[in-house]
Each structure stands twice: as structure tokens, then as C-alpha cells.
Amino acid sequence: xxxxxxxxxxxxxxxxxxxxxxxxxxxxxxxxxxxxxxxxxxxxxxxxxxxxxxxxxxxxxxxxxxxxxxxxxxxxxxxxxxxxxxxxxxxxxxxxxxxxxxxxxxxxxxxxxxxxxxxxxxxxxxxxxxxxxxxxxxxxxxxxxxxxxxxxxxxxxxxxxxxxxxxxxxxxxxxxxxxxxxxxxxxxxxxxxxxxxxxxxxxxxxxxxxxxxxxxxxxxxxxx
Ligand SMILES: O=P(O)(O)OC[C@H]1O[C@@H](O)[C@H](O)[C@@H](O)[C@@H]1O
Numbered sequence: 658x659x660x661x662x663x664x665x666x667x668x669x670x671x672x673x674x675x676x677x678x679x680x681x682x683x684x685x686x687x688x689x690x691x692x693x694x695x696x697x698x699x700x701x702x703x704x705x706x707x708x709x710x711x712x713x714x715x716x717x718x719x720x721x722x723x724x725x726x727x728x729x730x731x732x733x734x735x736x737x738x739x740x741x742x743x744x745x746x747x748x749x750x751x752x753x754x755x756x757x758x759x760x761x762x763x764x765x766x767x768x769x770x771x772x773x774x775x776x777x778x779x780x781x782x783x784x785x786x787x788x789x790x791x792x793x794x795x796x797x798x799x800x801x802x803x804x805x806x807x808x809x810x811x812x813x814x815x816x817x818x819x820x821x822x823x824x825x826x827x828x829x830x831x832x833x834x835x836x837x838x839x840x841x842x843x844x845x846x847x848x849x850x851x852x853x854x855x856x857x858x859x860x861x862x863x864x865x866x867x868x869x870x871x872x873x874x875x876x877x878x879x880x881x
Contacts, residue, residue, distance in 0.1 A: 661878055662764065662822055662824040663823070666766075666768070666769045666823050666836075668825070668826060668832050669770035670828075671828030671848045672749075672826050672827055672848070673752060673780065674747065675749055676738075676742050676746075679738050681705060684701050686737060688716060692717070692730075694717070696716070706803065706832075708799075708802040709730070709734060709735075709796065713730065747784070748786070752867075753786075755873055756786060759789075760789055764877065765791050766790050767813075768790050768795075769811075770794070771803055772796060773797060774796075781793075792815035792816050794815070803829070803832050803835035806840075808835060809825055813841075823841045823842075824876060825839075825844070830855055830858070833858045844863050844876075845861055847866055
């Protein structure tokens with residue numbers, strides 16, 4: 658398939674940085690040690706997609722916590738995650754180059770993440786890459802997170818690009834599903850999931866380990 662997108666939309670966690678193990682660890686502690694959920698490691702990994710409030714609703718049922726309690730738990734989870742992950746914080750191989758090349762090719766770029774702004778700021782500011790992104794859609798900007806298409810549709814709208822002309826970078830099955838629901842093609846980073854876990858989706862252009870895969874550069878217009 659030969660596709661030159663007008664816009665690139667990046668999921669954040671597991672897609673720009675290889676940090677999903679640290680999210681699972683922080684969730685495991687909060688859900689089990691603090692809230693007594695008794696979930697296995699694998700159950701935590703399956704349940705922890707979407708907004709933090711959605712994760713808590715899914716596991717404990719809607720209405721178990723007040724809005725204030727959810728907010729407190731959400732920030733506490735991210736505080737623990739940030740503390741553990743900070744020494745490892747770096748972009749996935751080849752991404753720094755790709756962002757720069759895409760910018761020089763005038764491709765619009767956005768972030769579409771289920772993370773709260775606290776975490777998005779943590780990544781963008783510590784890695785000094787905020788200037789690449791014309792739009793940022795976080796957990797706080799949507800009613801329903803992935804697999805609902807709202808995150809990616811909002812990002813496309815903010816960039817002023819039709820969904821069909823956007824390519825989404827994702828690492829999670831629910832994220833690829835969200836892109837599919839938004840009518841967008843996706844490239845899958847195999848940081849946290851195996852290819853088999855994506856078998857039901859038909860919007861995947863390629864599976865890549867990192868941004869040094871030659872397919873990634875082919876997404877940008879050929880330089881003359
Ligand atoms: O949408 P992204 O960028 O992959 O972020 C998803 C993750 O964001 C984290 O903040 C949530 O706590 C995780 O549960 C979730 O999986």
C-alpha cells in the first residue's frame with residue numbers, strides 16, 4: 658500500500674515511549690495493595706486501557722468512588738508511574754529523527770492519548786518535543802476514550818485534516834480499534850502486544866518494532 662498521509666496522530670504510552678510495563682506496575686499496586694482488587698498481573702494488563710476513570714469503573718463498577726476520589730487515585734497512580742519510569746524516559750528508537758523529518762515535510766502532527774495532561778506534560782516537557790505537535794487530545798478532552806473514536810476524530814479536527822488522510826501510530830489493540838472506528842489507518846508498534854492480538858482489525862498498514870523500520874520513512878513524501 659502506498660499512502661502519504663497529511664497528518665500523523667501518535668498515541669503516547671507504548672507508542673512514543675516504551676513504558677507500558679511501568680503503567681501496569683503502578684496500576685497493580687494501586688488496584689491490589691491500595692484498593693484490594695486481587696487482580697493478577699495479566700488481568701491488570703488486560704484491564705488498564707482507556708482513561709484512569711474508565712479503568713476504575715470497569716474494575717469496581719460505576720459510582721464506587723466520588724469524582725474527587727477518582728481524581729486523587731488517578732494522580733497518585735501517575736505519580737508512582739512517573740517516579741519509577743523517569744530514569745528510563747526516552748523516545749523509542751528512530752522517533753526523534755522521524756518527528757524532525759515529518760516537521761520538515763510539513764506533515765501535521767498530534768497526540769491522541771488516554772493519559773491525563775499530568776503524564777503528557779511529563780513526557781513532552783522532559784523530552785523537549787512539545788513543539789512538534791499542533792494538537793494534543795488527552796483524557797480530559799474526551800467523554801469516552803479508546804476504543805471510541807472520539808480521541809482521534811478530535812485530533813484530526815483540530816489539525817483540520819480529514820480522518821482518511823490521517824495515519825495513527827498505536828501499540829494497543831483498543832487504540833487500533835479506535836483508529837478503525839475513526840476511519841483511520843494505523844501503524845502498530847509491537848512494544849507491548851503480539852501481532853496475534855490485532856488479528857480482528859483491518860486498518861493496519863504495518864507492524865514495526867521501532868521507527869527505524871524502513872516503512873516509517875516511506876510514509877513521508879519523497880524529497881526532491
Ligand atoms: O492512550 P495511551 O497514550 O496509550 O495511554 C494509555 C494509558 O494511559 C495511562 O495514563 C493509563 O493509566 C493507562 O491505564 C492507559 O493504558
